Amino acid sequence: MPLILGSMTAVPAAAAPAGPTATQQIQPVKKVDPSNYPDGRYIVVLNEEPAATYDGGVPGIEATKPGKGEKLTGKKDFQKYKKHLEQNQRAVAAAEGVEINRSYAAALNGFSAKLTSEQAVELAKDPNVRMVAPDVENAPDDYSSMDILELRGKKGAWKTEFGGEKNAGAGTVVGVIDTGYAPGSAFFAGEEVQPLKGNAKPKVGVPYLNAEGQIAMLKADGSTFLGECQAGEGFTGEECNSKVLAAQYFADDFIRFVPEANRAPEEVLSPVDVDTHGTHTASTAAGNSGVTQTVDGRDFGVSAGVAPAAKLSVYKVCWADDDPATGGCYSSSSVAAIEQATLDGVDVLNYSISGSATTTTDPVSLAFLGAASAGVFVAASAGNSGPTASTVNHGAPWVTTVAASTFSHALQGTAEFSDGTKFRGASIMNAGVPASPVILSADAAAAGGVSPALCGPDSLDPALVTGKIVVCDRGVFDRVAKSAEVKRAGGIGMILVNLTDSSMDTDKHSVPTVHVNAPQSLALKEKVAANPDIKVALVPEDTTGEPLPPVPQIAGFSSRGPLLATGSDLLKPDIAAPGVAVLAGVSPIGTGGDEFGFLSGTSMASPHVAGVGALILAENPKWSPAAVKSAMMTTATPVKNAEGGVDGDVFATGAGQVNPSGVLSPGLIYDAGLKEYLQFVEGTGFADVDGLEGIDAKDMNVPSFAVGNLTGKVTVTRTVTGMKPGTYTASANVPGVDVTVTPSVLKFTKPGESQSFTVTFENDTAALGQFAKGSLTWQSKQEAVTSPVAVRPQSVEAPSEVSFTSEGSDGSGTIPVTSGSNAPIAMELLGLSKATSEDFSLVPNGGGLSLSTNASNYVSTLTIPEGTPFAKLSVVSADPTADFDFFVVNSRNQIAYQAATGSASESLNLQNPTPGTYRVIVNLFASPDGRATAGTFDAAILGADEGNASLTPNPLELANGESGEVTLNWTGLEPGSYVGRVTYEGSAAVTFVSVVVGADGVAAPTAVSSTGDADKLRTAPQGDATPTNGK
Structure with missing residues (x-):
């Protein structure tokens, strides 16, 4: 009882029934209102200090207050003083005919008893009594991340925005792609689903059995969810219920790649979670309400998922074995699960699994593109590699990427x-x-x-x-x-x-x-x-008296931008949510019998956003995934820094902390759909889309603004949709950068009306080579629609790669350069380094790979030394109609890099590649008439300055925003392929150079760039900042 203890130290000691001691005082008769003391159970607190704070004064009894490092019961007179207090308690009670139920003497001096109103009043008047307090049946303080999101309570968003806790998320289904779920968790409890009775029609949000015996549900958007409860080991397929409508597992690759003897002994081929990660994320997103959580005997009160009325569909893709190199979450399984979830009809997908930091077009990202185009809102974890810059995963604009924040001081x-x-x-x-x-x-x-x-x-x-x-x-x-x-x-x-x-x-x-x-x-x-x-x-509590750290703050482990993919022209992460010490359901199998547990990671943050997505779609079922994302981002609240101010690092915070109370009234929406996403894909150079013109990442219609290279003036375009009539005025704050919005006022006369605007950025005083961060806001009388901004003024803008051919040993080529300042641009050239070449001839086999050379695969050994800044690997086909692919395999037989498009020839640019010894597998996928086709494998490892090339002029003098050219001159080169690197003083810009000498007319293959390990075929869940039983 903290309140009672606090008052004890503020009130002087009073007389005990046996008479006052030298340190005690007689208190005047107190005025007592009898109406405050009905019949009932009470705790009566007396004035004398308890043993824990008694510092002496009673004749014959020494102080029992323990010193530093001492134990209370170890004090010599503890039992004597305890007996003294209990004797006085009995005297006070006896004076009013009260029978003591329980006596307290160590931390509190008092007793509990059942009192009549009259007894309570008389005890309250007693000068020896400090207080008479009702013995309230207090629930323990609930420990829940729902509180910082302001979801609970009379003024919480569940009640004010989403129809109450029992209706929040109703009519939606949240799909969770993870390690499965614990069917016995209270968060997933539900009723057995029954067929419709008679001619009854389905009701929104009420599951039923269809004619085939499958669980179905009419959703808020008018469509029907229909999934499968897939039987497996330890799972009969009858466990699905009115809460978990479907549960499926995707084990093909796990079975194929991992022998049974190497699988974790607790692993089961079924939807059952043996790890705990999936149970935690699913219960956070849409677990039942009213669940009492206990950990290690300590009661943490009642909690719920973010969308407690939403239903769940579970997709298990992550598996445990005795070798981290072969277990985990296979990309192929993830893609299959995304596809199945889309077919089943989920409204939301949560994906707390790692991904690529260097591409937005890996298979999983593209599968999410398909899901988004079908109307599925996707939340994904940003990664747990912070605070290192440029570690954020899941950079695709159709995915909402979630950072992790702190939320509580309770633990x-x-x-x-x-x-x-x-x-x-x-x-x-x-x-x-x-x-x-x-x-x-x-x-x-x-x-x-x-x-x-x-x-x-x-x-x-x-x-x-x-x-x-x-x-x-x-x-x-x-x-x-x-x-x-x-x-x-x-x-x-x-x-x-x-x-x-x-x-x-x-x-x-x-x-x-x-x-x-x-x-x-x-x-x-x-x-x-x-x-x-x-x-x-x-x-077991904070006794330092030091100020508590502000919340929410971004967790140190939460991955940061700028995004490596797209040249930092897309801002990620998008938003933040609670992700530190989140309490939710866990699997008893993975935790030694526990049902609830704490986990930290962006994996824990992502399902909060997934749950908010379900809340939105229950109220606005026709909103697009982009609209849902926009509503969250533009209504987010600030994240704090360590000093308690606003954290302005948008590469850590994204738009800020998700704010469920504001998401239904965003004012304006930055919407996008399949057309815009395909234009983005084409703009990345990944694919050509018939009938569409590609757009730069910085022009993607997202509610954030990012420019990775600002030289001169850069203008981007956005389109917003008004949710209701109103006039909005633009303002921007990006220190050191001039920002011009055209037009600066937008007027909407009806809901659903769309208008476009441009934003022009020009550097003024911001430091070159560093991101200037701020915000852009559209303000109306009722709403402020705010977006994060990050632009990086550069001294130079230059191409990342240029390729030249030369018939003879001497030649030259030009590199276009744009200046971002008025200072001369000094440049440095590394290389040109010659590639090694290996010839081969293969017959096609449709893509079957081998780790040793055979008729369809040529295998070479590649060594990349420590500190290699750049390597260029190429396969050149002698027949432009054939289709060669190649794969770079590491020592654990994992594909570290790959170039496998439909082109005849392939090439990889590896920036700062991971050192080591690799095997390169060249495969002939197809050729005309299946005939044998010759090819050449070239490997160029950039080393020192070879003295065979120069740059002129150097330095290059251009005004701010002016474009010009620098000439690369080479001499004395023997026939073959060469690579080099140009760097620009004071700039992060780098140009990689390829020169082919003695070219015979064969076109150089288009390169696929990588800044590190390319997308792994197998990835791991991002549960903790370290694993579940983290390090």
């Missing part, structure tokens, strides 16, 4: 040192540990123990650890495995320390644990190292 613990120093950290321990000896794990190494500093398995010596609290470094081993090792060695508590700034995680540990972040954690370790006799207590 705190404190390491209290005996010298008075306190360190706050994350903790969910039920009970703390009294002041005890503490030791660094590195100083407690067992003989032959491996990684004792990391508290690795069997690394600690029980003789050194028993009875102590152990400080363990984070990393390598699962976090919960560290506390298990501490317990094995006899430790009684753990302080888990981050060595660098990272997440603080609320795991269920084997011993009481506080997880402390850097840099405080480093000071903690130094203190322990310098004071071997110091003691520490672990307290």
Whole structure:
């Protein structure tokens, strides 16, 4: 009872029935209103201090208040003072004929009892009584990410915007592509679905069995969802119900690639979740309401999914085995699941699985394009590689990419040192540990123990650890495995320390644990190292008294932009949502029997946005996925920085924190559909779309603005749709950049009317080579429609690649350059480095690959040295009508890079490729009449300046916004292929050069660029900032 404890310290001690002591005072008779004390159960608090705060004064009884590092029950007179308090309590109670139910003396001096109104009034008047408080049946404080989204309560969005908790999301289906689900979770409980009775017609949001016995449901948009409850191991297919309408699994590749002996023993070929990730995401997006959550015996109150009235459809694509290289989530399975979900008729898809940072047109992204064109809103996790820049995944504009934010201060613990120093950290321990000896794990190494500093398995010596609290470094081993090792060695508590700034995680540990972040954690370790006799207590709350960090903030692990794909002309992530220590359902199989648990990661943030998508579509079922995304982004609320101000890093926050209360009244919508998305795809150069003209990424009609290269003036175009009549005026704030919006006023006379505008950016004082960040807002009398902006003024704009051919050993070619300043442009040339060439002749086999050379596959070994800035790999076909492909395979037999289009010849540009030894598989997919076809494999690894080429003029003098040319001159080159790199002083711009000497008229293949590992065929779920049992 925190309120009672607080008042105890503010009121002087009063006389006990036996008579006042020297430190006690007689209180005047108190005025009491009898109407405040009906018959009932009460807690009666007396004036004398409890044992925990008693500092002496009663004759013959010494102070029992424990000092730092002392235990209350260890005080010599604790029992004597406790007996004294209980005696006085009985006297007070007896005076009013009250029978005590329970007595309190340690943390509180008082008793509980059932009182008549008269007894309560008389006790309240007693000068020896501090308060008489009703014994209320308090529910525990609910710990839920729904609160920061302001969904719950009388003024919450569920009630004010979405028809109440029982209707929020009704008529929609959320598909979750993940590790499956735990059918027994309370979040997924439902009734058995029955056929329609008689001539009854389907009702929106009410599932029924169709004539084939499948679960169907009429949705809010008028269409019908129809899925499958697919039987499998440990899953009869009868588990689906009125909450989970369908559950399917996609195991073909897992079965094909992973022998049964190598599969995780707990894994089952069914929709059942053995990991916990999918259960967590599904329950967060659309779990039932009114679910009481308990973790390790601690009650965290009642919670729900974001869209509790929405239904769920589960698609399991992620699998567990004993080798991370072969398990995980196969892209082919994900594509199959996306397709099936689209066919089933889901309204929303959540995809908390990793993806590519370098392309927007990988198979999974394109599958999502198909889903979006069918009206499915897709939310995907941004990735957990922050705070490093340009790590954000899922860059396609038809996907809503979600960053993770903090949301609560509830899960705190404190390491209290005996010298008075306190360190706050994350903790969910039920009970703390009294002041005890503490030791660094590195100083407690067992003989032959491996990684004792990391508290690795069997690394600690029980003789050194028993009875102590152990400080363990984070990393390598699962976090919960560290506390298990501490317990094995006899430790009684753990302080888990981050060595660098990272997440603080609320795991269920084997011993009481506080997880402390850097840099405080480093000071903690130094203190322990310098004071071997110091003691520490672990307290299950924050006792530091320090200001609490502002919320929401972007989590350190949340991946950031700028987006590598599209030349940073598309802003990602799109939006933020709670993703740190999110409490939701978990799988008992994956957690040793637990039903609820905490996880952190952008995986946890994404389903919040998926749930909000369902809320919107339940109310506006005809809105496009782009409209749903736009409504979220333009009504988002600011994310805070560490100082409590607005975080202006739009590459971390996107548009800001999702705000369910505002999404139904966005004012204006930045809409898009299949046509615009296909224009975007064509603009990337990925494919030609008949009848459509490609657009630049910066012109994609999204509610954000990004320009990766600003030289001179750059103008972009947007179209907005008015949701109701009104006049909107534009304003922009991008420090150091002039922003002109034309027209600056938009007037809408009717709902659904669309108008276009342009935005012109021109650098004024912003630093070159760095992004200037800000916002653009359309303001009406009622709404502010705000979009994030990021533009990067550059000193140079130049092509990323140029190719030249030369008949002889000497020649030249020009590179177009545009200046972003008035300063001369100095350039540096690396190369030209000659490629090695290997000839072959193959017959087609339709794409069947082999790791060794055969009739249809030529296999070569490729070594990429450490520090290689660029490599160009090419396959040149002797027949322009054939179709060669090639694949670069790493040491784990994974395809790291590939070039497999319909062209006769193929090429890859690898920027900063991962060093190592690879096998290159060249495959003849097809040829005219199936005949043998010759080809050449060229591999050019860029090394040092070869002294065989130069740039003129150098420097190049141009005015800001002026375009010109620089000439590349080469001399003394032998026949073959060469590569080089041009860099521009003060700019991030890079131009890669290809020169073919002795060209015989064969056209150079178009290159597919990569800035690192290309899309993996297998990817992993983004559950925690580290895995579920994270490190």
